[in-house]
Amino acid sequence: MMEVTINHKNVKKENVKKENVQDAPAAFKVNNLNLWYGQDHALKDIKFDIPEKQVTAIIGPSGCGKSTFIKTLNRMVEMVPIVRMSGEIIYRDRNIFDSKYSVEELRTQVGMVFQKPNPFPKSIYENIAYGPKIHGIKNKKVLDEVVEKSLRGAAIWDEVKDRLHENAFGLSGGQQQRICIARCLAIEPDVILMDEPTSALDPISTLKVEELVQELKKEYSIVIVTHNMQQAARISDRTAFFLNGEVVEYTDTSTLFSNPSDKRTEDYITGRFG
Amino acid sequence: MALIKKETVRKRMGRRIAANSTAKGIFIAATMFALVVLAVLLYRIGSEGMEYLSLEFITNFASRMPERAGIWAALIGTLWVMAVTAPVSFILGVGTAIYLEEYAKKNAFTRFIQINISNLAGVPSIVFGLLGLTIFVRLLELQRSVLAGGLTMALLILPVIVVASQEALRTVPRDLREASYGMGATKWQTIRRIVFPAALPGILTGTILALSRAIGETAPLLVVGALAYVAFVPENLFSQFTVLPIQLYNWTSRPQEDFHMLAASGIIVLLIILLIMNSIAVYIRNKFHKRF
Ligand SMILES: Nc1ncnc2c1ncn2[C@@H]1O[C@H](COP(=O)(O)OP(=O)(O)OP(=O)(O)O)[C@@H](O)[C@H]1O
Ligand SMILES: [Mg+2]
Numbered sequence: 001m002m003e004v005t006i007n008h009k010n011v012k013k014e015n016v017k018k019e020n021v022q023d024a025p026a027a028f029k030v031n032n033l034n035l036w037y038g039q040d041h042a043l044k045d046i047k048f049d050i051p052e053k054q055v056t057a058i059i060g061p062s063g064c065g066k067s068t069f070i071k072t073l074n075r076m077v078e079m080v081p082i083v084r085m086s087g088e089i090i091y092r093d094r095n096i097f098d099s100k101y102s103v104e105e106l107r108t109q110v111g112m113v114f115q116k117p118n119p120f121p122k123s124i125y126e127n128i129a130y131g132p133k134i135h136g137i138k139n140k141k142v143l144d145e146v147v148e149k150s151l152r153g154a155a156i157w158d159e160v161k162d163r164l165h166e167n168a169f170g171l172s173g174g175q176q177q178r179i180c181i182a183r184c185l186a187i188e189p190d191v192i193l194m195d196e197p198t199s200a201l202d203p204i205s206t207l208k209v210e211e212l213v214q215e216l217k218k219e220y221s222i223v224i225v226t227h228n229m230q231q232a233a234r235i236s237d238r239t240a241f242f243l244n245g246e247v248v249e250y251t252d253t254s255t256l257f258s259n260p261s262d263k264r265t266e267d268y269i270t271g272r273f274g
Numbered sequence: 275m276a277l278i279k280k281e282t283v284r285k286r287m288g289r290r291i292a293a294n295s296t297a298k299g300i301f302i303a304a305t306m307f308a309l310v311v312l313a314v315l316l317y318r319i320g321s322e323g324m325e326y327l328s329l330e331f332i333t334n335f336a337s338r339m340p341e342r343a344g345i346w347a348a349l350i351g352t353l354w355v356m357a358v359t360a361p362v363s364f365i366l367g368v369g370t371a372i373y374l375e376e377y378a379k380k381n382a383f384t385r386f387i388q389i390n391i392s393n394l395a396g397v398p399s400i401v402f403g404l405l406g407l408t409i410f411v412r413l414l415e416l417q418r419s420v421l422a423g424g425l426t427m428a429l430l431i432l433p434v435i436v437v438a439s440q441e442a443l444r445t446v447p448r449d450l451r452e453a454s455y456g457m458g459a460t461k462w463q464t465i466r467r468i469v470f471p472a473a474l475p476g477i478l479t480g481t482i483l484a485l486s487r488a489i490g491e492t493a494p495l496l497v498v499g500a501l502a503y504v505a506f507v508p509e510n511l512f513s514q515f516t517v518l519p520i521q522l523y524n525w526t527s528r529p530q531e532d533f534h535m536l537a538a539s540g541i542i543v544l545l546i547i548l549l550i551m552n553s554i555a556v557y558i559r560n561k562f563h564k565r566f
Contacts, residue, residue: 076456081380108458118449121472131457134467180453187457 024051027191027221033087042068044245055222057232060242066225070193074110075103111189115196117176119168124160127168131187146186154182155212174205194224210235233257241265323538335505340532345540348521350507358424367435375443395433402430403497418499421511426498431484438480442473475562482555486548492519518544
């Protein structure tokens, strides 16, 4: 597998690329976000800006609230009936919890790729065309173009172009995951949320998805949850370390892995706990 | 020192293996018993019913003379009743299931409805007949019509269709719903384009099996007032009618041997219809069965 040394002592300060990530305009501004599952306080006073057209990685031990956080960004977390929230998340100058903001509108701009590939039991073509269709696009020519563009965007066009009308279940897990990414691209979102998108994939498919993420960040803002610290180090511009529902540290990726300012972050990335 | 004595293990071995084959024998016997009874039944029906089974038997009306009697009125009556029962029970049943599974809040009231629907599925069919008599025949003044009979049958199988459809809807993985909602689909779009199509094979199978139960039912229609002797086919929803099982019941209750043989012939026709319906159900289940 791909070996990346993340032991911060081995990384020379000069090698740290000094991208001025803080100055990038924010896609999301999260302020004082609190979330409870019943009595369980799962997110605590989260304050967090997510930059545009960059990859933001979220790492942290199991159960620390990574999935919960990423699901609040497109309000999927509200599907859990016992959820309560407070605080605000500003997306393009609007609070997504505003009563005038419909979840349908939000999710059209903030797409999501799930941990387990979840294509619909339909043809590859219908999987990709699903998003445009639910948004009212019926023109066959437009749909054809969207399908091709999205599949190309997800780097899977060449593999499936001759079998567009076969069931998507016939594909490998890695291919299915890229179909799901293509399906997400087809609604032309601004932001793509990915919750451990490679945890169910083999190393080669993982590599393909990682390369794809690098490509996609030219046009999309990407938030990715990962358990794999090498992966975060490889593909992200900024990294947030979550612990027990709090953001312990959030800074550019190279700094976080080479020179963490919090002891808990250091312990986690050097594998001393978690 | 070993805690388990090898000697006892060896002694027990023979007994365990013997018990194993005994169990197998018991279960085979249970299956064989049912198969033998079924075979005897089919043999009797076959040997008695072949005599009168012919094209005329299908196309003739009932008659006092066995050699001219047929099941045309009953067959067409059954089709008419089913033409009412199938769409009504399907639309109401699937609609209820979608509401309960997808929309209803999981509160005490929903649970109350749920328990009652499951209980209704076990209520004797004669009770539904009395309900149909009170509501459709008397209150709505539909008289002894195809419509009243069909609606009564729809009530009878409604709980079964609701429960089967709910189970089918529940097997649609949450992943798929999440994927759809995650792309900005509304609840209705998700149900219509993802959940319903994925659940449809299960729903159809359940519906067909429920309908084949309705085809064999006699009691509720007797109560609602299906006629025992009919020499015409229904012309519209308000016509009087009879159905196959009532015709068969009528023949078997006569003293003459010939009518018993006619009944056997009718049973063969009924069995063939049921067989076809069940085959369709199996076909749908296999054809559309999707891996999730
Ligand atoms: N649907 C739910 N109902 C109740 N509690 C939940 C629910 N989902 C998550 N939680 C709780 O919220 C906390 C955070 O869970 P979350 O799934 O966000 O963790 P995570 O960081 O994504 O973990 P993992 O790395 O294992 O995916 C956990 O304590 C979990 O038990
Ligand atoms: Mg998670």
